[in-house]
Amino acid sequence: MEALDYHAEERRKAEFNLDEMKIVWAGSRRNYELSDRVARLVASDPVFRKDNRTMLTRKDLFKDTLRKAAHAWKRIIDLRLSEEEANMLRSYVDQPAFTDLHWGMFIPAIKGQGTSEQHEKWLPMAYKMQIIGCYAQTELGHGSNVQGLETTATFDPQTDEFDLHSPTLTSSKWWPGGLGKVSTHAVVYARLITGGQDHGVHGFIVQLRGLDDHLPLPGITVGDIGMKFGSGAYNSMDNGLLRFDHVRIPRNQMLMRVSQVTREGKFVQSDVPRQLVYGTMVYVRQTIVSDASCALARAVCIATRYSAVRRQFGSQNGGPEIQVIDYKTQQSRLFPLLASAYAFRFVGEWLKWLYTDVTQRLQANDFSTLPEAHACTAGLKSMTTSVTADAIEECRKLCGGHGYLSNSGLPELFAVYIPTCTYEGDNVVLLLQVARFLMKTVSQLGSGKKPVGTTAYMGRAEHLMQCRCEVEMAQDWLKPSTILEAFEARAVRMSIACAKSLGKFSNPEDGFAELSPDLVEVAIAHCQLIVVSKFLEKLQQDIPGKGVKRQLEILCNVYALHLLHKHLGDFVATGCITPNQGALANEQLRLLYAQVRPNAIALVDAFNYTDHYLGSILGCYDGNVYQKLYQEAWKDPLNDTVVPDGYLEYLRPILKQHIRTARL
Numbered sequence: 001m002e003a004l005d006y007h008a009e010e011r012r013k014a015e016f017n018l019d020e021m022k023i024v025w026a027g028s029r030r031n032y033e034l035s036d037r038v039a040r041l042v043a044s045d046p047v048f049r050k051d052n053r054t055m056l057t058r059k060d061l062f063k064d065t066l067r068k069a070a071h072a073w074k075r076i077i078d079l080r081l082s083e084e085e086a087n088m089l090r091s092y093v094d095q096p097a098f099t100d101l102h103w104g105m106f107i108p109a110i111k112g113q114g115t116s117e118q119h120e121k122w123l124p125m126a127y128k129m130q131i132i133g134c135y136a137q138t139e140l141g142h143g144s145n146v147q148g149l150e151t152t153a154t155f156d157p158q159t160d161e162f163d164l165h166s167p168t169l170t171s172s173k174w175w176p177g178g179l180g181k182v183s184t185h186a187v188v189y190a191r192l193i194t195g196g197q198d199h200g201v202h203g204f205i206v207q208l209r210g211l212d213d214h215l216p217l218p219g220i221t222v223g224d225i226g227m228k229f230g231s232g233a234y235n236s237m238d239n240g241l242l243r244f245d246h247v248r249i250p251r252n253q254m255l256m257r258v259s260q261v262t263r264e265g266k267f268v269q270s271d272v273p274r275q276l277v278y279g280t281m282v283y284v285r286q287t288i289v290s291d292a293s294c295a296l297a298r299a300v301c302i303a304t305r306y307s308a309v310r311r312q313f314g315s316q317n318g319g320p321e322i323q324v325i326d327y328k329t330q331q332s333r334l335f336p337l338l339a340s341a342y343a344f345r346f347v348g349e350w351l352k353w354l355y356t357d358v359t360q361r362l363q364a365n366d367f368s369t370l371p372e373a374h375a376c377t378a379g380l381k382s383m384t385t386s387v388t389a390d391a392i393e394e395c396r397k398l399c400g401g402h403g404y405l406s407n408s409g410l411p412e413l414f415a416v417y418i419p420t421c422t423y424e425g426d427n428v429v430l431l432l433q434v435a436r437f438l439m440k441t442v443s444q445l446g447s448g449k450k451p452v453g454t455t456a457y458m459g460r461a462e463h464l465m466q467c468r469c470e471v472e473m474a475q476d477w478l479k480p481s482t483i484l485e486a487f488e489a490r491a492v493r494m495s496i497a498c499a500k501s502l503g504k505f506s507n508p509e510d511g512f513a514e515l516s517p518d519l520v521e522v523a524i525a526h527c528q529l530i531v532v533s534k535f536l537e538k539l540q541q542d543i544p545g546k547g548v549k550r551q552l553e554i555l556c557n558v559y560a561l562h563l564l565h566k567h568l569g570d571f572v573a574t575g576c577i578t579p580n581q582g583a584l585a586n587e588q589l590r591l592l593y594a595q596v597r598p599n600a601i602a603l604v605d606a607f608n609y610t611d612h613y614l615g616s617i618l619g620c621y622d623g624n625v626y627q628k629l630y631q632e633a634w635k636d637p638l639n640d641t642v643v644p645d646g647y648l649e650y651l652r653p654i655l656k657q658h659i660r661t662a663r664l
């Protein structure tokens, strides 16, 4: 018997080839096939079940995470999965674990900052998981200000060793994932001291626990920092604390690609810029942008499918009520998020390319694009994660009361997702880095140095400062060049206005501090321009499949025009558009929502998420929401007994007292 599909009618309405859209979303046919196969593999494996994890105690959740990680590793070995497939498998297991840090930061830190001898020694053990590592940078007293870290690594020429020490309480390492209970090793960031001189923060490979007994090595105090936000969620991770009491490590465990310490204790700074010590963060920030599109797509998929099932008001002659997805307010809240998921997907693809390019250049000692890579990864990480975190909460509200149920999947997704706005760099701190980069670019405009890459538009500042938007009718807003010019003009005008205001301060740092809220806005305008322009560039490509390109054009316009509507104040205040042109953009936006509507379910089907990965009754593929909610309610442990525990001690005495009082 064919399973019932409550979304069948919605799926029939789609005006594009879904299979081709799935390939666009995955990036290529090969990616699609790999990811589809691995997602199904995980979904069909009972060990990877996750429907009960919010009910587990912290200890049980942690053990469950260890069990899943061990099983995942066994599957990876048994099936001889490639590195790419293994990464996919871990992400579909969908439970934050120490392995995220081992593969995602420990190994990349050694690869990026180690010498070839260090690669040869450490990477084979790490790849085989004979050692497990984490990334120990943040301290109790300092996270954002990396130069303010206090842990010291003092070179002792007598023994050819570094002495790792935590001189104060605030120098305790605090937060590193995987550190609390699992890691045998860490890349530790500490101030390098040789001959009494402080050379700033560098990375060191430090063994923390015995490989036979897992006990902390002498001089090391290590443990978990405690429960975090939400139930389940990020509590599967052992974020840890760590203190060193004069722990000795050999000299060759300092990561020495950027700087070296010789046998005599001489500090040698190579040609490589010191910022490469921050390279692992740049790598991870880049991956976070692609992950943002996945998390956003997940929330949007749940809210869209549920909005098509849910009906409220408007029944005519006893007929069905209106699907909430047909309310214009629902569409105006939901469809921009759907469009943002696609937009972040494409900018993530582009950022991956940029990162690969900069890595190849660095290997050839070309450091010219490093500032641009830093600004793009910092800015886009910040913008996409802030939008996604807010969007997950918006999707919860879009699902009404049932969105607040744990089994909607949204509370846990929110709890797991929100720290991305903080880790790998607080989002405001990162936007201020982008603003610095933009102010530097503006200050060089008259010097003959042509801005390149994502700031190339600033080279056309003269035109962009005085151009007038030519929109006369709503449909004029559909011209890519019109949209692009409006976003470029807004970004350049905001940058130049801020640069002028900065110029009024005698001390530029004072000016930067004073104007920082405006500078953050400037950075956001620049990042939004990057996302819009990369979406438009994507549309220049040959995109096969009936109606696929057309749908992407609609989504691109929704993305750009909803931003224009949201930030109308910026656009109008900088004189890029008139208030009337703003109103026309809004009119066009409403027309676009009507075009998205029949395709909405198919557009979220294109994410190709299994029900296992989505983990949401509201978002399940077949839309059989009510029956599943009803069945699920009875599985709650509170319903194991008809009369709850505690009735006799606490409820009955009150009730009885009530009866006595009533009798009086």
Ligand SMILES: CCCCCCCCCCCCCCC/C=C/C(=O)SCCNC(=O)CCNC(=O)[C@H](O)C(C)(C)COP(=O)(O)OP(=O)(O)OC[C@H]1O[C@@H](n2cnc3c(N)ncnc32)[C@H](O)[C@@H]1OP(=O)(O)O
Binding pocket: 091, 094, 095, 096, 097, 100, 101, 104, 135, 137, 138, 143, 144, 145, 146, 147, 177, 233, 275, 276, 278, 279, 281, 282, 370, 371, 374, 412, 413, 416, 422, 423, 424, 425, 426, 429, 430, 433, 436
């Ligand atoms: C429902 C279930 C779902 C389950 C999902 C499961 C999956 C979960 C996966 C989770 C895995 C992810 C785990 C994440 C773990 C998190 C890890 C961390 O957080 S690690 C710690 C991260 N820490 C930070 O990011 C710290 C932020 N601070 C900094 O980066 C820096 O201190 C600073 C950039 C803010 C300032 O640095 P400073 O040296 O003081 O720089 P200046 O401002 O003085 O700038 C000097 C100069 O350098 C340039 N610069 C700065 N940074 C970089 C860089 N990274 N690359 C290149 N250049 C850089 C800067 O622009 C300046 O340039 P100049 O030309 O001189 O102006």
Ligand SMILES: Cc1cc2nc3c(=O)[nH]c(=O)nc-3n(C[C@H](O)[C@H](O)[C@H](O)COP(=O)(O)OP(=O)(O)OC[C@H]3O[C@@H](n4cnc5c(N)ncnc54)[C@H](O)[C@@H]3O)c2cc1C
Binding pocket: 101, 135, 136, 137, 138, 141, 142, 143, 144, 145, 174, 175, 176, 177, 234, 239, 419, 422, 423, 424, 425, 426, 427, 428, 429, 432
């Ligand atoms: C779940 C999670 C996992 C983590 N995993 C790791 C890990 O594996 N390894 C690791 O080393 N670290 C890890 N961290 C730590 C993380 O990287 C830091 O918390 C992060 O970099 C922010 O630093 P902070 O906590 O010092 O925030 P703070 O800098 O103290 O921020 C507090 C507030 O001050 C503001 N602020 C700070 N500086 C400025 C400024 N210059 N201008 C304006 N405003 C400012 C911020 O915007 C924020 O509002 C993790 C954190 C979390 C939450």
